[in-house]
Amino acid sequence: MDKKKLYIKTWGCQMNVYDSQKMADVLFPLGYTPVDAPDDADLMILNSCHIREKSTEKVFSDLGRLRDIKEERAEQGRKPLIAVAGCVAQAEGDVILKRAKYVDMIFGPQTYHLLPEMVLQANGGERVINTDFPAESKFDHLPEATTGSPSAFLSVQEGCDKFCTFCVVPYTRGAEFSRPPEQVIEEAKRLAGQGAKEITLLGQNVNAYHGAYHGENHDLADLIAAVAEIDGIARIRYMTSHPRDMNGHLIEAHRDIEKLMPFLHLPVQSGSDRILERMNRKHTAAEYLDIITKIRAARPDIALSSDFIIGFPGETDEDHQATMDLAEKVGYASCYSFKYSPRPGTPGAVMDGVVPEAVKDKRLQELQALLFAQQTRINESMAGKVLPVLFDRKGQKPGQLLGKTPYMQSVYVDAPERLFGEIVDVAIARAFQNGLAGKIVTVEEILPKKSA
Ligand code: 5AD
Numbered sequence: 493m494d495k496k497k498l499y500i501k502t503w504g505c506q507m508n509v510y511d512s513q514k515m516a517d518v519l520f521p522l523g524y525t526p527v528d529a530p531d532d533a534d535l536m537i538l539n540s541c542h543i544r545e546k547s548t549e550k551v552f553s554d555l556g557r558l559r560d561i562k563e564e565r566a567e568q569g570r571k572p573l574i575a576v577a578g579c580v581a582q583a584e585g586d587v588i589l590k591r592a593k594y595v596d597m598i599f600g601p602q603t604y605h606l607l608p609e610m611v612l613q614a615n616g617g618e619r620v621i622n623t624d625f626p627a628e629s630k631f632d633h634l635p636e637a638t639t640g641s642p643s644a645f646l647s648v649q650e651g652c653d654k655f656c657t658f659c660v661v662p663y664t665r666g667a668e669f670s671r672p673p674e675q676v677i678e679e680a681k682r683l684a685g686q687g688a689k690e691i692t693l694l695g696q697n698v699n700a701y702h703g704a705y706h707g708e709n710h711d712l713a714d715l716i717a718a719v720a721e722i723d724g725i726a727r728i729r730y731m732t733s734h735p736r737d738m739n740g741h742l743i744e745a746h747r748d749i750e751k752l753m754p755f756l757h758l759p760v761q762s763g764s765d766r767i768l769e770r771m772n773r774k775h776t777a778a779e780y781l782d783i784i785t786k787i788r789a790a791r792p793d794i795a796l797s798s799d800f801i802i803g804f805p806g807e808t809d810e811d812h813q814a815t816m817d818l819a820e821k822v823g824y825a826s827c828y829s830f831k832y833s834p835r836p837g838t839p840g841a842v843m844d845g846v847v848p849e850a851v852k853d854k855r856l857q858e859l860q861a862l863l864f865a866q867q868t869r870i871n872e873s874m875a876g877k878v879l880p881v882l883f884d885r886k887g888q889k890p891g892q893l894l895g896k897t898p899y900m901q902s903v904y905v906d907a908p909e910r911l912f913g914e915i916v917d918v919a920i921a922r923a924f925q926n927g928l929a930g931k932i933v934t935v936e937e938i939l940p941k942k943s944a
């Protein structure tokens with residue numbers, strides 16, 4: 493078969509990373525193999541994210557570069573295709589189609605299984621736009637995973653019905669949908685068969701998971717327990733959760749299921765009840781802290797992570813102080829914090845009490861100083877410990893592997909390549925804000941020779 497080159501640039505969340513992988517899987521039978529640069533690609537896809545900031549502008553600036561490549565290649569008699577996928581395509585497909593005449597395909601996150609058909613149409617000279625929410629699930633049609641990575645993502649749930657007033661996801665990804673448990677288990681088994689040792693169950697609202705099997709509903713904790721039964725899977729994670737769906741069953745899973753890693757990403761967004769209400773989060777700061785207390789009782793060493801939005805309309809100095817106080821109380825291992833950016837079409841975009849950029853900047857700096865100090869302190873507390881590390885990436889230097897601790901910290905280790913994909917005991921020697929460095933623990937170190 494004719495070999496063709498596929499370039500995908502991905503922005504945004506883990507769901508998008510997963511989606512890009514799926515696009516590559518769907519296009520593999522058509523002869524497309526992934527490449528790292530667009531320069532001689534036959535199909536160039538921008539898998540965009542719409543959640544924050546000037547996402548449409550970012551897409552247009554990248555499109556300009558791809559257009560130049562397309563024009564150069566046209567002079568050589570080739571006709572590479574340019575596609576925009578993801579949430580910007582979903583939300584602003586029409587605008588892109590009008591403004592960028594050289595774009596061949598625009599398609600939203602629910603249509604990736606139709607990609608081969610769309611590519612054929614586009615190669616035949618048609619401009620394709622597909623931003624439907626089809627009645628049939630794409631999950632019934634996507635091919636088997638081909639990743640082979642020791643740490644794999646598995647999408648179990650998509651979309652969201654929560655309508656936080658700052659967020660575009662309910663509009664771009666559509667209503668909440670859970671994949672049937674048997675489909676998830678089959679995919680997890682296949683991933684294990686391809687060498688995955690760690691599986692991260694993904695969903696915009698992953699702990700809202702409710703899959704029906706034989707007439708009974710199964711929640712995320714049930715799903716985790718089922719995946720934990722699969723031979724070869726040593727580690728399970730899930731992302732991203734909402735505090736409202738953090739039920740007792742899931743909290744108990746952190747106590748009872750050994751393979752469930754001691755890490756929880758539980759976004760709080762703000763520590764002020766007034767702002768949480770304006771955000772339509774439907775929980776208070778005290779309720780969030782109560783969950784943290786319960787999860788720590790279930791799994792005392794759990795590493796916690798959150799997302800924060802700074803400068804939501806109406807946020808006062810007191811509200812910001814409440815966010816600082818909450819962060820101080822929790823003690824996070826890692827966090828994402830963003831300045832609020834109004835997203836067109838969301839209720840937040842027309843709320844009064846807009847916070848000036850300079851105030852947002854100052855508050856963000858203050859919060860990040862606290863969060864970075866917490867992260868550094870937690871990383872430093874690992875120095876001198878021996879931790880099991882899953883080597884899932886190659887380091888930048890030759891002879892170096894990168895791995896993850898159970899707590900999600902990255903660890904740099906000098907290690908032979910044959911250890912890639914293995915879980916190995918590492919003695920943590922140094923800690924940085926963003927990660928750790930260590931040394932493989934040898935058998936001699938674990939079992940010192942007995943003196944004669
Ligand atoms: N502005 C800033 N941050 C946002 N997020 C979502 N929407 C916005 C917005 N309009 C952040 C939230 C969410 C994360 C994925 O992105 O913190 O949890």
Ligand code: SF4
Pocket residue numbers: 652653654655656659660661662696697734
């Ligand atoms: Fe967006 Fe809120 Fe849904 Fe998360 S829960 S995807 S922040 S609307």
